[in-house]
Amino acid sequence: MKKSELYKGSLATIILKLLNEHDKMYGYEITQRVKEITKGELHITEGALYPSLHKLQDNGFLDVEVVKTGNRLRKYYKLTEEGTRETIRKLAELESYIKTMRVLVNPKYRLQ
Amino acid sequence: MKKSELYKGSLATIILKLLNEHDKMYGYEITQRVKEITKGELHITEGALYPSLHKLQDNGFLDVEVVKTGNRLRKYYKLTEEGTRETIRKLAELESYIKTMRVLVNPKYRLQ
DNA sequence: ATTAAATGCATAATTATTTTATGTATATAT
DNA sequence: ATATATACATAAAATAATTATGCATTTAAT
Numbered sequence: 001m002k003k004s005e006l007y008k009g010s011l012a013t014i015i016l017k018l019l020n021e022h023d024k025m026y027g028y029e030i031t032q033r034v035k036e037i038t039k040g041e042l043h044i045t046e047g048a049l050y051p052s053l054h055k056l057q058d059n060g061f062l063d064v065e066v067v068k069t070g071n072r073l074r075k076y077y078k079l080t081e082e083g084t085r086e087t088i089r090k091l092a093e094l095e096s097y098i099k100t101m102r103v104l105v106n107p108k109y110r111l112q
Numbered sequence: 113m114k115k116s117e118l119y120k121g122s123l124a125t126i127i128l129k130l131l132n133e134h135d136k137m138y139g140y141e142i143t144q145r146v147k148e149i150t151k152g153e154l155h156i157t158e159g160a161l162y163p164s165l166h167k168l169q170d171n172g173f174l175d176v177e178v179v180k181t182g183n184r185l186r187k188y189y190k191l192t193e194e195g196t197r198e199t200i201r202k203l204a205e206l207e208s209y210i211k212t213m214r215v216l217v218n219p220k221y222r223l224q
Numbered sequence: 225a226t227t228a229a230a231t232g233c234a235t236a237a238t239t240a241t242t243t244t245a246t247g248t249a250t251a252t253a254t
Numbered sequence: 255a256t257a258t259a260t261a262c263a264t265a266a267a268a269t270a271a272t273t274a275t276g277c278a279t280t281t282a283a284t
Contacts, residue, residue, distance in 0.1 A: 005121035006209040008241080008270065013118070017217050028232050034216065039223045041212050048271050050234060072232060072279050091217060097118040098210055100153050104146065105129050105203060111151045120241065120270075140261050160242050162263060184250050184261060 007042065011052050013094055014044070016061065016079070016087040024065070024078040027053060053077060061086045119154065123164050125206055126156070128173070128191070128199040136177070136190040139165060165189060173198045 018030055025033070031044045056062045061083035065076045079087065103109045130142055137145070143156045168174045173195035177188045191199065215221045 004205040004209055005241085005271095006125070006205060007121070009117035009120035010213065011271085013213075014216055021219060026232080027234095028230095032231095037216060037223075038212050041208070041223065042216075045272065046232090046234080047236095047273070051270085054234095069232095070280075074232070093116040093118060094213060094217060096153070097116055098213075100150050101122065101125075101206060101210070104126055104149060104154075105206060107133060111149075111153065117242095117270085123241085138261080139263095140259095144260095157243065158261090158263080159244070159265090163241085166263095181261095182251075186261070 010094075011044065011048055012056060013090040015049075015052060015056065015077075016083065016090055019062070019077060019079045020084065020087045024076045026074040026076050028074075056083070059086075122206075123156065123160055124168060125202040127161075127164060127168065127189075128195065128202055131174070131189060131191045132196065132199045136188045138186040138188050140186075168195070171198075 014034065015030060018033060019025055022033075027046070027049055031046070031049060034042055034044050053062065057064060057077070061080055062077045063080050065078065067074045067076055099111070103111050126146065127142060130145060131137060134145075139158070139161055143158070143161060146154055146156050165174065169176060169189070173192055174189045175192050177190065179186045179188055211223070215223050
């Protein structure tokens with residue numbers, strides 16, 4: 001991804017959430033959308049993206065539909081039902097992560 | 113660490129921030145403090161902790177002082193000046209990460 | 225018309241980080 | 255006497271991401 005190592009481990013969450021919003025997307029589209037939303041802050045590399053998409057697919061979280069646009073291929077990815085459940089789990093994990101890190105980093109916060 | 117992969121890449125930030133608060137700490141103390149503060153949410157393993165401490169030391173961010181307590185060794189780690197600067201950088205990165213992830217995950221937020 | 229840049233997929237080698245497993249030893253509680 | 259906690263450490267394996275390639279089509283620029 002970029003700059004901060006904190007993004008390590010976040011890619012699946014990002015992909016799942018984008019697909020949760022946009023119904024179906026193809027790989028390149030995901031990289032562009034992320035760049036756009038984050039104002040260039042975060043750049044998803046293809047070397048990270050494609051293996052991650054394939055893994056999510058293997059785990060049954062994504063379905064694929066190959067579409068030929070002109071003479072070029074696009075592989076549209078779409079959440080499965082299990083993928084939607086996984087998205088919810090991942091988002092909960094993100095909230096929990098943020099909460100925990102805030103507590104660690106900002107001593108005036110506390111977990112109850 | 114534990115459960116969520118999101119913690120990958122966060123260990124140095126956690127160590128630095130704890131040392132920033134507590135002046136000097138030894139490894140085992142760090143694991144216990146983290147467990148305590150996070151109510152058991154996060155468990156730092158020794159296999160991750162010690163290499164990370166050594167690396168921070170090699171990078172000049174930490175100084176070490178070995179203390180013999182009874183018959184047992186403790187290695188107290190302490191931020192160097194550069195380590196304090198690194199802490200500030202890492203905390204800024206964490207804030208940036210959280211902001212960016214919020215934007216990605218919660219479409220009603222925007223970066224300006 | 226030609227070239228460069230953007231679009232679109234993919235994988236392989238390398239690097240970095242973490243987990244899991246293991247090792248050693250002392251101190252304390254049961 | 256034994257188990258648990260304290261305290262360090264490293265090595266093998268797993269995981270994930272970066273960097274480097276590779277191939278091909280389409281669009282924009284010169």
